[in-house]
Amino acid sequence: MTAPSGVTRLLLVCHASTSATARAAFPGDEPLDGRGLRQAAGLAARFGHGSAACAAELRCTQTAAALGLRIDLDPLLADCDYGRWTGKTLDEVEAGEPESLAAWLTDPAAAPHGGESIAGLLDRVAGWLSRRAPGRTVAVTHPPFIRAAVVHAVGAPPSAFWRVDVAPLARVALTGRGGRWRLSYPA
Structure with a gap:
């Protein structure tokens, strides 16, 4: 079944x-763990052998490959840049920089870690969505990117x-037309 004309x-x-x-x-740019790899491979039959826009990070390319998808790298699908917090646990950041973490969690424009703010991520995702052509697209990306897409939609x-909240291997469907988006449940 094809998408109606003009629908993304x-x-x-x-x-x-x-x-x-x-x-x-x-x-950071870590690989999938064994459980994640097995779970992704278990979903491959649902995806067939199509292609997917894919963030360049290893965890995304490995997921797309395990799902049996051909990869078309898209740098705009990248994860949020966490700056100096990359690799640290939330507890470690909270212990060392409680005010900075609180600012980041409450002010979308804050980027105390030296990376990307939530407002910056939201803008990047909105821009990516605005450039989607009509038709169907599968994109393998990160929880923050998907959160931002839902907020925008x-x-x-x-x-x-x-x-x-976006769990590993969660699937979120969006339908767009004329710059307006709807959140829908994937089939």
Whole structure:
């Protein structure tokens, strides 16, 4: 079945689990853990052998490969840049920089870690969504990217970013037409 003319259908797929996922750490460019690799491979039949726009980080390319998808790298699908917090657990950052962490969690424009602010991520994701052509696209990316896409699609304020949870291998469907997006349940 093809999408009606002018309609964009996106399926955003979160990468599978990594060691950073299990440790509640700000990720670097780590590979999938064994569990994540097995779970992704178990979903391959649902995806067929199509192609996917894919973030360049190893955890995304390994997920797409395990799902049986051909990879078309897209740098705009990158994870949030966590700056000096990369590789640290949330508890480590909270112990060493409690005020900075509090600022980042409450002010979307804050980037105390020297990386990307949530407002910057939201802008990047909105730009990526605005450039989607009509038709169907599968994109393998990161939890923050998917959170930002949901916030944008439903027109929520930036503070809503922290109210969206995205688990490893979660799938979120968005339908867009004329710059307006709807959140829908994937089939």
